[in-house]
Amino acid sequence: MEKIKQNALVKKVGFNRIVLVCVMLLMYLAFGGLTGGSFFGLSRITNTLNYAYFLGFLSLGVTFVIATGGIDFSIGPVMFCCALVSGYSMITYGVPMVLSLIMSVLIGVLFGVFNGYLVAYWKVPPFIVSMASMNIAKGIAAVFTKTQSVSWPQSATSDGWYRNFVSMNGFPVGLIVFLAVAVVCAIVLNQTKWGRYILCLGSNEEAVRLSGVNVKKWKMLAYVICGTLVGIASIYYVAAFTTVQPGYGDQYNNEAIAGCVMGGTSMAGGLASISGTVIGVFIISLLQQGILALGFTKEYQYIITGLIVIAAVYSDVSARRRKN
């Protein structure tokens, strides 16, 4: 039971997170240097971030699921399904903007309930459930939109106000909302019964069950929280990009999971860090922007994100093996 002497800051923030922040800064400087300075500047940063918030919400959501020891590969396609179904309803059936936004979140919640119920109550492995609902989400979106892409209103139109969620005249609304949601997530995970049980059952479900806790309920809750955040992510996706195409979305699974795992959330469940996820997501999007700024194509991002997931999971697994 030796106690390692730690300085107060390291103890409070955690060694991993400090390392991650350093990595982020170094990457930023490196990209800045390599691109001859065009990477620097505040507007450049906020501009980069505008296209990263949706990923942040996905990553926050999947953090809860991974904390239970589960996994969700449906987040990206479900996000697209939310944006497509509600966007198509708005444009084709004249559903008002406010309702469309609410609808987006609700569709996310429904998928969360669906996934969570199957995993917790029917005990279908999360891998299978989320793979299946990924295809279901894609299918629903394609059928509903008759495989046509959906363009949400542009900023200049009367309904374009929703884009202010990301940035209002250059003011980073998105950043504030994202950080606020992250703080709420951190509080839920660390200060409430919900989070306590989610983490505990991720660590040892049977011991929690034998303590007389309704583990099914709490496990399902993690997926519902995830679904809700996926719904919010869909709003931030369209607010940044406006156009959504059916049949896609899978690539964001990897990126969101990478951000989460890099931030110190263990794939085995039981250990999760919201602040880690936030930093992890920033690193992922910084990396992507850097790769693009250096003149590589988008496909290189996929390769690098794939490798990052493997590296992050490997370091988690080997850290645990060393502990045993």
Add this chain to the structure above:
Amino acid sequence: MGDIILTMKDIDKSFPGVHALDHVNLEIRKGEVLALMGENGAGKSTLMKVLTGIYKKDSGVITYEGKEVEFKNTREAQDAGIIIVHQELNMLGHLSVAQNLFIGREFKKGIRIDDKKMNEEAKKLFDRLNVDIDPAETMANLTVGKQQMCEIAKAVSFDAKVIIFDEPSAALTESEIEEMFKIIRDLKKRDIAMVYISHRMDEIKVITDRVTVMRDGTYVGTLITKESTKEDIINMMVGRVIYEDPKTQSAVPKNAPVVLKVEHLKAGKMVQDVSFELRKGEILGFSGLMGAGRTETARALFGADPKESGNIYVNGTKVVINSPQDAVKYGIGYLSEDRKRYGIVVQKTVAENTTMASMKNFMNGIFINKKKEKNVAQKYVEALATKTPDVDQLVVNLSGGNQQKVVIAKWLTRDCDILIFDEPTRGIDVGAKNEIYKLMNRLVAEGKSIIMISSEMTEILRMSDRIVVMCEGKKTGELDISEAKQENIMNLATREIE
């Protein structure tokens, strides 16, 4: 009786903190069945594992067919002709019987597996043993008894000279056992030596020639089965001096109210019609040998496993317990024998584990009142003398005894009146053991009631006010502590099955 084929002399083996085998001797002859008997933890399995190379011995000599041997793994032992037939069958259910028999050494035709040849060879083997099994049948379709025959046939097919049966009859019916005995008698005629590990006294009498008894990792002696009685064997098994004072009479008043009554509890093969009562302030010991169904009874009662039927009354009121949630609601707490798997969440702190079963008392609106949580955890750390630097320590860093105390604290925080202690001191060192005993006595003095499942005879005799003995999923007896002796408990625990 034939010549000696195998001797084990002065075998010594220690694990950290346990002297598992203390200069044990064993001698097996060709064409005989040797019973190996002893209480749980006497060292029977360890000795067989040393023989077959699963464990490496610290000292001693194994002589096999006149030569000194030391097998590095079961494969080497197998090649030399020493084979274990395990209690749990190592069969692949979806493969055919013949495929199972020849797994790892399939007959081949080019690169293809020659199923026809395998079926023929299997048929020959079964004919030789007078067993009626279709080699092409899928393994999962066979009864457990037939699967056991396949295991034995497989052992024979390795050209075994020594076969070790580790509780082979545990899952078999009477007629299946009879059939297995036929094969064993047949193998005897072929001069194969056999070691038969079993707790069933009647089988020992029927099938074995000699009985070797072990106790606490030591060799006690060997008897000729024909010339000895069941009592002789039991006396050798338990003939240990109890150095801790056993209770001589129950501390519970005769008129103490019944807090828990279980009637006709049934849950599969391991819990067959179990009934008992628990009184306020009582420690009710559950004794029996490994696999007697005690843990299964506790888990069914607690709602951890499904039950088929049975009535449960808490404080005189009939209750329905379908899940641990229900059990906890009625004030029943369960401390599992396997703390790491079923008791604690190792990656969480002492405080978090302490409040796990009673979160709702620690809520401040939607927030957890961490201050209150820590205070309560601290209170129990002091009350139970848990050794931990502070309540924020992760439980994984605590020793076994202190982890156990955290689990106890969890149930005390929940204010459970009925506590089920399943092997409360397993894997705990002697000092911590005494502390747990003291704590249990204090709990019953405070009016809690305890069911204590234990495989340690000394623990049962020292702690219990009353003792329920189980054997093969049935309750075989109930003794007041004033009339309980090691001998009569062991008698009930190894009761012959009608």
